[in-house]
Amino acid sequence: MMNISGNTVFIPGATSGIGLGLALRLHARGNTVIAGGRRTELLARIRTEHPGIATVAVDTADLASIAAARDELAERYPALDTLITMAGIMEPEDVRDRAALDVAERTVTVNLLGPVRLVSAFLPGLLARPEATIMTVTSGLAYVPLPLTPTYSATKAALHSYTESLRVQLSGSTVQVVELVPPAVRTALMHQQDDPHAMALDEYLDEVMALLEADPKAEQILVERVKFLRNAVAEGRYREVLGVLSGYGA
Template identity: 45%
Template structure:
C-alpha cells in the first residue's frame, strides 16, 4: 500500500495506537482525519456505540474529505471481568457494543462510499488475544475473535469491488495502561513503526502481524495453545475477587 497519498479516517484515533498511527501516516504523506469520544479541535466527535453519532461523523468526514479512501476501525475497550459474578455482564455488553457492533456500524457507514469510488481500504483492528485468549478479559477476546471472522467474511464479500480489507493484529502495546498490566508490552511508537513498514509492502498483507504477536496468532498451529492459555490464566489473580 502506498502511504504517501492516502486519505485516511481513523475512528479511535484520538489516543493510543490510533493517535500514533495518525502521526506516522501524516509523516508518510497521507491526509489523516481522526475521530473519537474525546475529540479535540479539528477532530471528529464519534461514539461507535451510537448509530446516529456514526452517521453524523461519516457525513462530516466525507464533506471535508470527499476523496477518502481508507477507514481504520480503531475504537475499542479492554475490560476485566470476573465470570463468577453476574455483574460482569455490564462490562461484557459494553465490550461487545464497542468492539464488535461498533466496528460493524462504522464499516456499514463507509462501505457504500468506498465501493462507489471503486477503490479503497478498510483496516479492521483485532488483537493477539483474538487468537490466544487472556482469561481476565474474556469478552474482549471473544469480541476480537468475532471481528477477525467478520473481517474474513467482509474481505470475501468485497472481492472484486476494488476495496481491500486489512486486519491489524496488535500484541500487548504500551498504551491505555497496558504497560502497567504487562511489562513486556511493546512501546506504542515502536509498534506503529513496524505496522507502517508492513502496510507499505506490496502486496499489502491481509493480516498485519508484527513479530511480537506471532506466538499468539499461530499458537494452535504450533501446538502451544493449551500451554500458553494455562500460563495466561495465572493472571486471573488480577481480578479483585481472586486476590488473597
C-alpha cells in the same frame, strides 16, 4: 492495494494509544488523516498539538453518531478512501460478579457492533473510490483468549471472523480489507503503559509501518511479537499459551 501515502484516512478511536500513533505516522507519510473520538477535549488537544491532523466527533457505540460523522466527512473529505476501525475498550471481568454482564454488553457494543456499524455506514462511499481500504483492528487475543478479559477476547475473535468474510464478499471490488493484529502494547488499555511485558508503542508502530510498506497487498499485519498468539494453534502450542495467559492478573 493499501499505499502508504496519498490516502484520506479516517481513524475512529485515534485520540490515544495505537490509534493516535498510527494517525501521526500516516500523516507524516503524506496522508490526509482525520482522527475520530468521543471526547471533544481530546480532539481539541490533537488539533493544537498536531497541526494538520483533522478531527471529527464520533461515538462508535451510537449508530446516529456514526451516521452524523459519515455525513460530515462526506462533505468535508469527499476523497476519503481508508477506514481504520480502531476504537475499542478492554476491561477485566469476573463472571461470578453480576456486574460483569454490564462490562460484557458494553464491550460487545464498542468492539464488535462498532466496527460492523462503521463498515456499514462507510462502505458505499468507499466502493465508489477507485481504490479504498478497510482496516479492522483485532488482537492476538482473537487466537488465544486472555481469561481475565473473556468478552474482549471473544469480540476480537468475532471481528477476525467478520473480517475474513468481509474480505471474501468484497473480493473483486475496489476495497481491500486488512486486519491489524496487535500484541500487548504499552498503552492505557488495561493500564499497560508501564508493563514491561508489553511492546513499546513506538517499536510497534515502526514495525507496522514497515510491514505496510513492504507488502501493500497484505491481508494481515502481524508484528513478530504477536505470532506467539497468532500461530499457537497451528504450532500445537494452544494449551501452553492459554496456560500462560491464565496466570495474567491472577
